Amino acid sequence: MTTIKLYEFEPTRSARCRWTLLEAGLDYETAGGSPDIIGSDELKSVHPLGKIPAAVIDGKPLFESAAIATAIADLVPDRNLVAKAGTWERTLHDQWTQFALTEMEAWLWASLVNTAVLPEEQRISAGLEQNGAMFKRGAAVLDDVLGGCEHLIENRFTVTDIIVGYTVNWGRRQGHLEDRFSNLHGYLDRLFEREHCTLMRD
Ligand SMILES: N[C@@H](CCC(=O)N[C@@H](CS)C(=O)NCC(=O)O)C(=O)O
Known part of the structure; x- marks a missing residue:
């Protein structure tokens, strides 16, 4: 075991x-x-x-x-929680998880580091607005994709959604999805419905 x-x-x-x-x-x-x-x-x-x-x-x-x-x-x-290794769908799992982590989450982390993680004297606030804008650039791509499907891979819930959904929800909690991105809001609603969902609501 x-x-x-x-x-x-x-x-x-x-x-x-x-x-x-x-x-x-x-x-x-x-x-x-x-x-x-x-x-x-x-x-x-x-x-x-x-x-x-x-x-x-x-x-x-x-x-x-x-x-x-x-x-x-x-x-x-x-x-069946992840596309099988060696399939194109598994490659797309890699694509979307890496996209979420590098094109979206990295900007959220850069803002958090400079507002909460580092000691105050080491923080730099100059990039905060730009970080939000860069996150939204990635969010817009995901929003477009999720206009045509319910989940990212094989159009069914997989670990890809757990990984990417966490990033999207983090951006929502930071106020970056407030006035647009209706497909991302719908995506999060679907994830929140799952019994074991660990995403935070507020
Ligand atoms: N890319 C890493 C990020 C890990 C990370 O930064 N974790 C945070 C908590 S969410 C942490 O341990 N922060 C403490 C620190 O940076 O000193 C992952 O996804 O696991």
Whole structure:
């Protein structure tokens, strides 16, 4: 039986991994539990930057929330949580998850780092407006795509939606979707309806 230890606490990107584990129906051990774990020697033995989430799967360390969630989905092929490796749909999973993380989430993180994460004296506020605009550029692409389908891959719920949906919801919570992006709002509504959804509503 696969053993899984997940370093997690709310509200962090570990929510992607927890949601995937719940959809997968897999037992796991939770670790971390609070911000005190960040940067600790214990966490650094799993994630070199001492960040959350991190996981140990069958004794092997793994970091990056999208990689962990996808690895978990691959553990349960019968649940059909991710497009099969080697298919074009799996390539599109990579496309959309990397698009969400690099073209959208990176801008949200840059703003959070400069409003909450770094000590005040190290923060730079000059880029905040531009970060929001850059996030919206990516959001507009996703909004167009979701005008023609309910979910991103094979038009059914998969871990791709867990990963990308987290980014979209983060942008919504930061107020970047307020006056437009009706397809993204509908997409989030569909994700919120799922029993195991870990996305935060406010
Ligand atoms: N790209 C990484 C981001 C990891 C990350 O930055 N995690 C945050 C919590 S959501 C963290 O540990 N922040 C503490 C810090 O940056 O010191 C992922 O998706 O797992």
